[in-house]
Amino acid sequence: MNEEHAKERILELRELLEKYNYEYHVLDKPSVPDAEYDQLMKELIELENNHPELHDDHSPTSRVGGAILDFFEKVEHTVPMLSLGNAFNDQDLRDFDRRVRDGVGDNVTYVAELKIDGLAVSLLYEDGRFVRGATRGDGTIGEDITNNLKTIRSIPFRLKDPVRLEVRGEAFMPKKSFQKLNAHREEEGQELFANPRNAAAGSLRQLDPKIAASRNLDIFVYGVGKLEGHSVDSHDESLTYLSHLGFKTNAEWKKCDNIDEVIEYVNGWQEKRPDLPYEIDGIVIKVNSLYQQEELGFTAKNPRWAIAYKFPAEEVVTKLEGIELNV
Numbered sequence: 001m002n003e004e005h006a007k008e009r010i011l012e013l014r015e016l017l018e019k020y021n022y023e024y025h026v027l028d029k030p031s032v033p034d035a036e037y038d039q040l041m042k043e044l045i046e047l048e049n050n051h052p053e054l055h056d057d058h059s060p061t062s063r064v065g066g067a068i069l070d071f072f073e074k075v076e077h078t079v080p081m082l083s084l085g086n087a088f089n090d091q092d093l094r095d096f097d098r099r100v101r102d103g104v105g106d107n108v109t110y111v112a113e114l115k116i117d118g119l120a121v122s123l124l125y126e127d128g129r130f131v132r133g134a135t136r137g138d139g140t141i142g143e144d145i146t147n148n149l150k151t152i153r154s155i156p157f158r159l160k161d162p163v164r165l166e167v168r169g170e171a172f173m174p175k176k177s178f179q180k181l182n183a184h185r186e187e188e189g190q191e192l193f194a195n196p197r198n199a200a201a202g203s204l205r206q207l208d209p210k211i212a213a214s215r216n217l218d219i220f221v222y223g224v225g226k227l228e229g230h231s232v233d234s235h236d237e238s239l240t241y242l243s244h245l246g247f248k249t250n251a252e253w254k255k256c257d258n259i260d261e262v263i264e265y266v267n268g269w270q271e272k273r274p275d276l277p278y279e280i281d282g283i284v285i286k287v288n289s290l291y292q293q294e295e296l297g298f299t300a301k302n303p304r305w306a307i308a309y310k311f312p313a314e315e316v317v318t319k320l321e322g323i324e325l326n327v
């Protein structure tokens with residue numbers, strides 16, 4: 001194929017694949033089967049390899065994780081990603097509720113949500129386009145894993161509104177994908193992952209994005225770090241807005257009018273936990289009003305307006321060379 005023709009074909013494929021990618025990742029309504037998409041992508045990768053002079057960072061090939069990185073760039077979070085205080089029983093939750101009501105009075109409602117057991121990440125959007133994704137790291141400095149996060153299909157590349165937004169979420173590996181991955185690794189005589197959280201973290205820390213792309217990772221977004229171009233007054237409103245924008249939020253969250261309803265929700269999910277298709281390690285409880293969150297503020301490292309109720313570790317039976325251990 002001569003130079004002129006190759007350039008034409010590359011530009012044509014880039015446009016076509018961007019359209020298909022937008023349909024698949026944002027509209028979730030692909031107009032071509034995956035096999036056709038993959039075939040066109042393969043053709044473009046080949047053509048671009050033969051014509052490095054036509055390289056373009058915003059080619060669709062950059063989405064499927066072309067270049068293997070030597071290291072991850074450091075990223076400073078504009079709004080630090082805090083950690084959470086823990087509660088281990090009902091009394092801890094009642095103590096938390098008392099502290100909150102001492103701070104803001106008795107007219108307080110909570111939002112309770114499942115605590116997804118994965119890896120906390122932050123996604124940055126400018127003009128409604130996904131520009132960068134990073135690990136939580138130590139809460140202030142994380143690692144740029146944009147290329148790996150691009151392989152998570154539930155991360156929208158373009159939002160419904162052109163907002164500048166930093167959104168937080170938990171990337172995770174569904175239980176079924178974890179079981180399949182470990183079964184494959186066992187066949188290959190490779191070391192197994194201990195749990196889905198380690199498998200998700202290990203996958204997102206791969207320098208070769210093609211490996212992350214093969215791990216069927218997913219994400220639930222749970223909060224906003226920074227939001228320009230729109231305003232919300234409460235946490236339940238921000239969750240609703242995030243799903244309007246095209247994000248995947250966890251549908252099990254519940255607005256609770258008092259701590260008794262929170263305790264009921266916590267006990268309910270402690271029972272239903274094994275039936276979920278993903279792992280959770282507890283429940284996160286947040287004061288719903290953003291104004292009251294502001295009033296309550298933070299301790300040295302945790303918000304006073306949120307707490308994580310931790311479930312006891314699940315009974316796991318580990319077969320170790322035929323010896324049954326209950327750990």
Ligand SMILES: CC(C)(C)c1nc(N2CCN(c3ncccn3)CC2)c2cc(C(N)=O)c(N)nc2n1
Pocket residue numbers: 081082083084113114115116117118120136170222223284286303306
């Ligand atoms: C925005 C706040 C601070 C209230 C907050 N912080 C969270 N986390 C902080 C601690 N994180 C953390 N991670 C590693 C080491 C220390 N802390 C991991 C995220 C939340 C995690 C989940 C979840 N997992 O499903 C959730 N539904 N809501 C959260 N909300």
